[in-house]
Amino acid sequence: MFVAHTMEGMFQARTVLMATGVFNRRPSMPANVHDEALSRGLLRYCPICDGYEVTDSAVAVIGTGEHGTNEAEFLRSYTANVTLIAPTGDHELDAAQRSRLDNGAIQAVDGPCLGFELLQDGIAIATPTGRRLFATVYAALGSDVRSELAAAIDAEVSRDGCLIVDKHQRTSVAGLYAAGDVVRGLDQLSYAMGQGGVAAVAIRNDLARSTPLRR
Numbered sequence: 001m002f003v004a005h006t007m008e009g010m011f012q013a014r015t016v017l018m019a020t021g022v023f024n025r026r027p028s029m030p031a032n033v034h035d036e037a038l039s040r041g042l043l044r045y046c047p048i049c050d051g052y053e054v055t056d057s058a059v060a061v062i063g064t065g066e067h068g069t070n071e072a073e074f075l076r077s078y079t080a081n082v083t084l085i086a087p088t089g090d091h092e093l094d095a096a097q098r099s100r101l102d103n104g105a106i107q108a109v110d111g112p113c114l115g116f117e118l119l120q121d122g123i124a125i126a127t128p129t130g131r132r133l134f135a136t137v138y139a140a141l142g143s144d145v146r147s148e149l150a151a152a153i154d155a156e157v158s159r160d161g162c163l164i165v166d167k168h169q170r171t172s173v174a175g176l177y178a179a180g181d182v183v184r185g186l187d188q189l190s191y192a193m194g195q196g197g198v199a200a201v202a203i204r205n206d207l208a209r210s211t212p213l214r215r
């Protein structure tokens with residue numbers, strides 16, 4: 001039996017489906033500026049989700065290293081105007097990453113990002129080498145997987161913090177299932193919903209197997 005303690009009381013259950021997702025690391029900006037930028041599409045987190053919406057516009061990617069290079073390259077297939085800005089200082093790019101950026105004519109600008117200004121039709125980013133204007137900016141700063149609750153009851157996690165599940169979404173703890181971004185996979189709504197469906201069927205069947213039939 002699982003016992004969950006919440007602000008609204010205590011809940012008991014024979015099974016739990018963990019769907020606690022991930023927290024996307026944010027660029028350094030005040031919360032109100034962040035929320036307005038997000039709601040206006042000036043700040044984005046998921047190029048797979050909405051990259052097509054920035055076709056042929058000026059796009060900044062805040063990030064560096066392999067993750068920043070991958071995201072900048074991904075967006076380069078939508079627009080020829082992509083700039084990779086290091087978040088906190090000079091870029092950390094090896095020769096291969098610099099070569100990939102050069103091949104795509106992606107400009108690499110050292111940070112830190114000193115400030116963000118939301119404009120009527122874009123966003124300005126202050127960098128040590130000047131103020132730059134973009135239609136939108138993508139954060140490629142990684143994310144923190146919200147698997148700590150499951151890990152606290154010894155569910156197995158991967159090196160990057162994702163819950164490890166079998167093909168029926170069962171974790172290593174009997175009765176604990178997981179679905180969505182907290183599990184390694186494509187961080188997409190359709191994927192999360194599909195995993196939720198698989199988990200629901202597994203929970204139903206596993207419970208039925210361990211419940212005596214009524215006579």
Ligand SMILES: Cc1cc2nc3c(=O)[nH]c(=O)nc-3n(C[C@H](O)[C@H](O)[C@H](O)COP(=O)(O)OP(=O)(O)OC[C@H]3O[C@@H](n4cnc5c(N)ncnc54)[C@H](O)[C@@H]3O)c2cc1C
Pocket residue numbers: 019020021022024044045046049050146149179180181182186187188189190192
């Ligand atoms: C800005 C943005 C835009 C996106 N756009 C798209 C899109 O267009 N299409 C698409 O397919 N996907 C999109 N995604 C990805 C999509 O949102 C996720 O893949 C999906 O929401 C994952 O669902 P989930 O249930 O796993 O996690 P979430 O939707 O993240 O839900 C997890 C919930 O668990 C809660 N939680 C975490 N820890 C605890 C705790 N300890 N106690 C209680 N509650 C907790 C969180 O607060 C949150 O409410 C986008 C993501 C972002 C950030």
